[in-house]
Amino acid sequence: MQRMHLTTDPPPRRASACRRALTSPLRGLQWSPPRKVKLMDSTETPAGFKPLFRSSPYLETNGPFFCKGVGENLTIGLRVLEKHTNARGTVHGGLLATIADIVLGYAAAFSRDPPLSLVTSTLSIDFAGSAKLGDWIEARADIQRVGKRMAYVNAYIHRGDERIVRASATFVVAGVLDTSRARQKLPAIEIGFQVFSKDGEEEFGAVRDILTDGHLVVDVENKGDVLIPLDAIADVVEHKVLLDVQKLDAPIRAAIAHAHDAEVY
Numbered sequence: 001m002q003r004m005h006l007t008t009d010p011p012p013r014r015a016s017a018c019r020r021a022l023t024s025p026l027r028g029l030q031w032s033p034p035r036k037v038k039l040m041d042s043t044e045t046p047a048g049f050k051p052l053f054r055s056s057p058y059l060e061t062n063g064p065f066f067c068k069g070v071g072e073n074l075t076i077g078l079r080v081l082e083k084h085t086n087a088r089g090t091v092h093g094g095l096l097a098t099i100a101d102i103v104l105g106y107a108a109a110f111s112r113d114p115p116l117s118l119v120t121s122t123l124s125i126d127f128a129g130s131a132k133l134g135d136w137i138e139a140r141a142d143i144q145r146v147g148k149r150m151a152y153v154n155a156y157i158h159r160g161d162e163r164i165v166r167a168s169a170t171f172v173v174a175g176v177l178d179t180s181r182a183r184q185k186l187p188a189i190e191i192g193f194q195v196f197s198k199d200g201e202e203e204f205g206a207v208r209d210i211l212t213d214g215h216l217v218v219d220v221e222n223k224g225d226v227l228i229p230l231d232a233i234a235d236v237v238e239h240k241v242l243l244d245v246q247k248l249d250a251p252i253r254a255a256i257a258h259a260h261d262a263e264v265y
Contacts, residue, residue, distance in 0.1 A: 046136065049077050053211035054106065055227050060249055062098060071111035076103040076139040080131050090130040091137070097125050099139045100155050100167035107141035108151040108171060118151060118171040129164030137164070149173055188236040189216065197256065198234040198242040204259035207241060216241070223255035 049066040052059065059065060062084075066077040076099055078084075086092045101123055109116045131137050137159050144152040151173060157165035189210060194203040195218050208225060209217035216228040218241075232247040245253050 044079065045077060049075075050209060050211075051217055051225055051227055052076070052102075053215055053227075055215070055229075057249060059098075059102070060227075060251070062095060065099070065102065067106075071107060072141070072143055074103060074107045074110065074141060076106075078137055080133055080135045080137065082133060085133055090132050091135070093125075093127060096127070096137075096157060096165050097123065097167075099137070099157060100125060100165060101169065103139040103141045104153045104155050104167060104169040105171060107155075108143055108146050108153045109177060111143055111146060115177040116146070116151070117174040117177045119174050120169060121150075121172050122170040124168045126166040127164070128166060129159065129162055131159045131164060135159050139165075147173070189233075189241060190239075193236075193239050193241050195220075195228075195241045195243060197245050202260070203240075204256050220252075220255050221259040222261060223259065226252050226255065228252075 045066050048068040050068065052063065052065040052067050053070075055063070055065075063078070068075050068077075078095075078099060080091050084091050084095050101120060104123075105118050105120060109118050137157055139155055139157045141153050141155040144154060146152075149172070151171040153169055153171070155165075155167045155169075156163050157167070189207060191207050191209065193207045195205040195207060195216075196203050205218045205220040207216055208219045211217065211227075215230065216233070217225050218228050220226050228243065228248070232243050232245070233241060234244045235242045245256055248256075
């Protein structure tokens with residue numbers, strides 16, 4: 001009995017990637033990598049904003065915060081950086097509460113002359129939205145009443161035209177904010193004065209602005225604008241501001257120490 005041998009033709013070869021590309025309707029188009037979105041620098045602010053006129057170690061760590069106006073017209077602004085975000089990539093609720101507390105307290109305190117020393121008694125926050133990395137957010141206050149013992153203030157935080165936070169606070173009026181030392185030294189300082197360490201011979205920056213509570217905005221070489229508190233001003237002599245750098249926060253001291261690193265001799 002003769003055996004029959006069945007033969008089968010090999011399956012047709014699938015078109016290679018190159019052959020498919022020749023017949024593709026997208027033939028001729030070139031691939032390009034996805035465009036990277038440039039995030040704005042933390043110091044890029046809308047017109048009129050300056051570094052926050054009254055700061056603290058906590059605010060220096062969590063900022064940079066910016067402001068314009070004073071008292072009832074105060075607006076606090078901030079560019080959302082990576083350090084401000086939570087695990088979901090949106091601005092952390094604790095930071096929004098901080099911004100609310102700043103604008104509520106500073107608006108009420110500096111709505112009086114002399115400014116008041118206020119202590120937060122209650123703070124209520126309602127989160128209605130959020131912001132993401134790179135967004136610019138602003139907080140504005142609505143002062144309900146400032147009395148001899150208590151102050152009552154409301155505020156909103158906006159991202160563009162959208163309200164993302166509603167806040168209200170009650171403050172205890174603890175007295176008058178001490179700005180007398182600032183008022184004594186401010187008349188002797190002018191914008192453009194060079195800034196030195198009291199123990200150094202080489203300037204490291206210049207006065208760019210003088211704020212209402214006595215802080216100086218100093219443009220430090222290779223760093224940019226920093227806030228210098230009144231207590232760090234040792235003297236003002238011949239258009240020079242002399243600082244006691246040991247009274248400055250560590251990041252500012254480090255910036256001053258490296259102010260001339262980029263110079264070529």
